[in-house]
Amino acid sequence: MKPSNRRLLASALTPKSSGLSSPGPMALLPPIPLYRRLLRAHRKFLPAELRVLGDEYVKAEFRAHRTVENPVHLIGFLTEWQLYAQKIEGDAWIGEKLDEGKIAKLSDEQLGQLYELMKAIRDQGGNDEGNESR
Known part of the structure; x- marks a missing residue:
């Protein structure tokens, strides 16, 4: 990350006190x-x-x-x-469940990655069930 982007990101991450008692966005x-x-x-x-x-x-x-x-x-x-x-x-x-709005915004690559993650989780669940029955 470039130093200029780090400063910009740091300023965005730093909570700002406005003196108001209303809760703002999370820091x-x-x-x-x-x-x-x-x-x-x-x-x-x-x-x-x-x-x-x-x-x-x-x-x-x-x-x-x-x-x-x-x-x-x-x-x-x-x-x-x-x-x-x-x-x-x-x-x-x-x-x-995943928010459908967020799923609609995913790129094809991200959808593929999500699918691979889902398969890995299901495979992990299947392996555990198979080991318990032995």
Whole structure:
């Protein structure tokens, strides 16, 4: 990430005090603390088999977005991962379906990646059931 984009992102991530008592938008965590929070949430709230899959996915996504320069993409990326962390920490993810509006906005590559993730989760579930019956 370029230094100028880091400054722009840092200013977007820093909560601004307006003196008003109304709650504003959530303050975004910077990438490294958010990354650590996600791995901690996986360790604390996910079963072992989902934790391995989740950790690999988080690491791959953060690695892939390390060189993104567009601040809008960075803020969107960090926002979605922070919402995910909140859901994991509150068990709000169990049985939840994906928002159709967000699915409609995905690119073909992202849809393919989502499909591969779904297959990996289903394969993991099938392997666990097969091991229990033995």
